Amino acid sequence: MSQAIKEASKAKKVGEVPIGAVITCDDKIIARGFNKCIILSDPTAHAEIVALRKAAKKLKNYRLNDCSIYVTIEPCAMCAGALVNARIKKIIFGAYDVKSGACKSVFKIAKSKKLNHKIEFDGGKEKYLNKECADIIKNFFKGRRKNNGGEQGSTGVAEVMTAGRSWSMAPQKSTEK
Numbered sequence: 001m002s003q004a005i006k007e008a009s010k011a012k013k014v015g016e017v018p019i020g021a022v023i024t025c026d027d028k029i030i031a032r033g034f035n036k037c038i039i040l041s042d043p044t045a046h047a048e049i050v051a052l053r054k055a056a057k058k059l060k061n062y063r064l065n066d067c068s069i070y071v072t073i074e075p076c077a078m079c080a081g082a083l084v085n086a087r088i089k090k091i092i093f094g095a096y097d098v099k100s101g102a103c104k105s106v107f108k109i110a111k112s113k114k115l116n117h118k119i120e121f122d123g124g125k126e127k128y129l130n131k132e133c134a135d136i137i138k139n140f141f142k143g144r145r146k147n148n149g150g151e152q153g154s155t156g157v158a159e160v161m162t163a164g165r166s167w168s169m170a171p172q173k174s175t176e177k
């Protein structure tokens, strides 16, 4: 997970929401990715998708049966769906995304009985550096709010403690007092 956090830091440096992912196969990292939606003008360029594309290319296989993904935040519906399509074996995430997580928080795509592949998952635990994973995002949005005119951030911060990917968690409404 520390490697996924490293990826998240790369996203932060370029102004992207800091989420990172690595994909492993036989306990070796075969692909890395960080959120690149803005850079690529691509709403699908979440860290998981970026890493997934690299891993599939590397293995020359669109199925990643023996692979696991480590991602700093619980995957969203799009990413969880892509991971199911890739037949990923396991998802390990750092912090829960209470606003859009699709393993457990909002949707339960990873283990849905309606889909023909189920992904084991585990996350939101200290051993997966959940606090560090949440902090990097939390601080990112805190900094952003500050840059947006020093608005009192107390509304958003508590959410962000456990929340992750949700774009809406950065309260940038100018009406907020």
Ligand SMILES: [Zn+2]
Binding pocket: 046, 048, 075, 076, 077, 078, 079, 080
């Ligand atoms: Zn996603």
